[in-house]
Amino acid sequence: MNENSHDQYYMRNTIRLARRGMGKTSPNPMVGAVIVRNGKVVGEGYHHRPGLPHAEIIALQKAGKKAIGGTLYTNLEPCCHTQKRTPPCTDTIIKSGITDMVVAMKDPNPQVNGKGLEILREAGISVTCNLMQDQAMRLNEVFIKYMTTNKPFVILKAAMTLDGRIATSIGESKWITGDLARQEGRRLRSHVDAVLVGIGTVLADNPGLLAHRAGFKNPLRVVIDPNLAIPVTSQLVTTVHVAKTLVFTTVSAASRKAQRLKKIGVQLETLSNTKGEIPWNPLLKKLGAMGITSLLIEGGGAVNGRAIRAGIVDKAIFFIAPMLLGNNAKAVMNVKGFRSLAMAMQLYDLKIRKVGVDLCVEGYLQGGIPLP
Numbered sequence: 001m002n003e004n005s006h007d008q009y010y011m012r013n014t015i016r017l018a019r020r021g022m023g024k025t026s027p028n029p030m031v032g033a034v035i036v037r038n039g040k041v042v043g044e045g046y047h048h049r050p051g052l053p054h055a056e057i058i059a060l061q062k063a064g065k066k067a068i069g070g071t072l073y074t075n076l077e078p079c080c081h082t083q084k085r086t087p088p089c090t091d092t093i094i095k096s097g098i099t100d101m102v103v104a105m106k107d108p109n110p111q112v113n114g115k116g117l118e119i120l121r122e123a124g125i126s127v128t129c130n131l132m133q134d135q136a137m138r139l140n141e142v143f144i145k146y147m148t149t150n151k152p153f154v155i156l157k158a159a160m161t162l163d164g165r166i167a168t169s170i171g172e173s174k175w176i177t178g179d180l181a182r183q184e185g186r187r188l189r190s191h192v193d194a195v196l197v198g199i200g201t202v203l204a205d206n207p208g209l210l211a212h213r214a215g216f217k218n219p220l221r222v223v224i225d226p227n228l229a230i231p232v233t234s235q236l237v238t239t240v241h242v243a244k245t246l247v248f249t250t251v252s253a254a255s256r257k258a259q260r261l262k263k264i265g266v267q268l269e270t271l272s273n274t275k276g277e278i279p280w281n282p283l284l285k286k287l288g289a290m291g292i293t294s295l296l297i298e299g300g301g302a303v304n305g306r307a308i309r310a311g312i313v314d315k316a317i318f319f320i321a322p323m324l325l326g327n328n329a330k331a332v333m334n335v336k337g338f339r340s341l342a343m344a345m346q347l348y349d350l351k352i353r354k355v356g357v358d359l360c361v362e363g364y365l366q367g368g369i370p371l372p
Contacts, residue, residue, distance in 0.1 A: 093125070
């Protein structure tokens with residue numbers, strides 16, 4: 001292999017290591033690190049959870065003195081600021097004796113964003129940046145969106161038939177897709193900070209919206225409920241001791257129903273009424289201010305349609321079952337249709353794969369994430 005091929009090989013390993021932190025590092029990014037000296041890996045690591053050592057520190061601790069004169073590979077620019085729970089990685093890297101660094105992408109955090117690379121260069125370390133940048137950005141698309149907009153990365157997930165239906169004409173939906181697709185759908189909950197449904201889904205299905213995955217935290221459950229119709233006996237209310245529930249409503253927090261829900265432990269957020277609907281922008285801003293970096297929409301046709309028409313969805317994941325339900329069945333998007341093909345929402349960077357007996361179609365609705 002030539003020098004660039006070697007660099008790509010080790011960077012792929014770095015990204016592979018970083019991915020092990022999926023669902024556990026928020027609000028931090030997923031980061032891996034590999035240290036190579038004389039063609040041999042002498043240290044590696046990945047960031048496990050917020051508050052624990054960063055990937056570079058773990059790799060350097062494993063390498064010890066073998067890091068002297070070595071090359072450090074990482075998928076994200078090392079941090080250089082002190083406004084966090086761990087010391088700056090740049091200081092430790094400089095002291096370690098590392099002579100070369102290969103970095104996949106700059107950190108979009110305004111407190112870093114090139115400053116870490118400059119500090120390393122000023123210390124005499126040779127730094128190469130932007131190797132396999134596209135792969136690194138996809139890995140940390142949630143972190144990039146949150147850092148550049150202060151809003152969560154929004155994923156819309158739906159299970160539907162070949163003709164785009166999510167339930168029969170009388171509302172039966174269990175189960176349109178097979179076991180493997182449902183398992184993968186539930187696994188998504190363990191990778192996000194919050195899961196959102198509308199009050200229609202709560203009343204029809206009484207979901208729990210838990211991760212059901214050992215070692216992973218449950219997401220915040222978010223409900224769009226303009227008239228505060230959520231039953232106090234619903235799972236989202238009775239399981240607040242297991243996972244938090246936040247209800248966005250237009251009803252005053254001083255109302256009797258609101259007081260009862262808050263006494264149980266449900267969080268309420270009252271937003272101004274817009275034609276009887278909860279506006280998306282204030283909702284996303286509120287979630288962002290709470291530190292929610294990723295939001296999974298598991299709604300019905302009304303919520304799905306409003307979200308897509310509003311342009312807030314970054315990524316869509318559709319599990320498609322090999323069945324047909326017909327015109328009277330519930331549509332995946334219950335919203336006024338586009339009048340022309342030119343107005344239609346386009347999916348980009350498609351991935352299509354088989355999941356058990358079903359298909360999974362995954363793509364981006366905003367044309368990809370911007371460069372930091």
